[in-house]
Amino acid sequence: MIPRHARHAADPEGPAGRRLRPIFRDDDEMAPSGPLAERLRTAIDEAPAMILLASPASARSHYVNLEVEHFLSGHDPKRLVIIVTGADRPAKPELPPALDRVEDPLWLDARGARKLTRRNLVRVAAVVLDVGFEALWRRHVRYRRQLTALWCALALVVGTVVGMAIVRQLDAEKRSPEQQRAQFVEWMTNNTNAVGLPVDEVKLNITRVDDLDNDGLMEFFVVNETEGYCGSGGCVALVYRTVSPGDYEVVLELLGASTSRVRQAADGSKEVIFSDLSVSREPLYSVYTLRGGKFQLKHHEFCDGLNFEVCTQPMVITPIPWERAPSVEKGTPPLERPSADARVVRIGAGGSTFEGGDYDLEAKGMAQGGEWYLVEVWKGSCGFVPASAVGPHK
Helix, strand or coil, X not given: CCCHHHHHHHCCCCCCCCCCCCCCCCCCCCCCCCCCCHHHXXXXXXXXXXXXXXXXXXXCXXXXXXXXXXXXXXXXXXXXXXXXXXXCCCCCCCCCHHHHHCCCXXXXXXXXXXXXXXXHHHHHHHHXXXXXXXXXXXXXXXXXXXXXXXXXXXXXHHHHHHHHHHHHHHHHHHCCHHHHHHXXXXXXXXXXXXXXXXXXXXXXXXXXXXXXXXXXXXXXXXXXXXXXXXXXXXXXXXXXXXXXXXXXXXXXXXXXXXXXXXEXXXXXXXXEEEEEEEECCEEEEEEEEEECCEEEEEEEEECCCXXXXXXXXXXXXXXXXXXXXXXXXXXXXXXXXXXXXXXXXXXXXXXXXXXXXXXXXXXXXXXXHHCEEEEEEECCEEEEEEHHHECXXX
């Protein structure tokens, strides 16, 4: 590509171009002797420079000698570029006789090489463009450096983009549910080992893996069935939230909870449902929502014997904080449902009727606009009492 400052020299009468145009090359058949053709003489006269490929054969060529002689008759010898070709490298190249009258002609040695060196190519361009070699070489070196810097910058950008893509891919793989589950199991095993339990004695049942807060990190529902973690009220059920892969915190802990369920709330968040309570061995569903990084009890749902999946209109029981829980009058029998003709609740594995005790009962929730209250009578077994039997918190 012709440098901007040298384009006028390449074509003084025409528009400045980026490349040398035209380049005349004679391919016509010629007789063994005779004068130059008029077309060839005109082309030599109009050419600002000539490139001579000098070889033993061209040195003996009648027409090559005539072409050189004609060029020198009308041009400065400095505009003649001589490139010596051939296989042998004797001390002095063989040149056409027309050059005998030129004192020390400048020639470039390309013998034994398939192409010119970059520096010699710039020398040829300098002669053709009629500009100083040193200035053109410095410009070429500067251009090569800029090109190298551009390629390095491009390689850096491509490397950065590819690197980021690889990091995202690795992060995506690390965040896959399968990979997160494996990391959690490893963390739980190490955590249990830290309290001195052998690995073969640890029994962790991961009942559910779900992204409850839609952050791409899984939450894990775990029932710890390890000996010492279960009792007559059942085993401890825990929900672990992933803070980051390998870092977890307990956001919900329940005793005796059954299989968990997850459903979509009206606001788009997810609700977690456990049947950790019961009424005469019929499940009472506790609904939890994520608030402030912890799952908090939203309400209870009573389906009166219906399966949860077909219970479209459950009785909603609003929970009452324990510090404000109203007391229940002693001797009040808790009933199986909020109705005066309902039976007294049955408790325990044998389903025996609750007969009261020496301890006071406290209301856990309020149902039907405050007409009935939910009370827990024994290890998750609950019943209903009328509002008339409920007094202030003691």
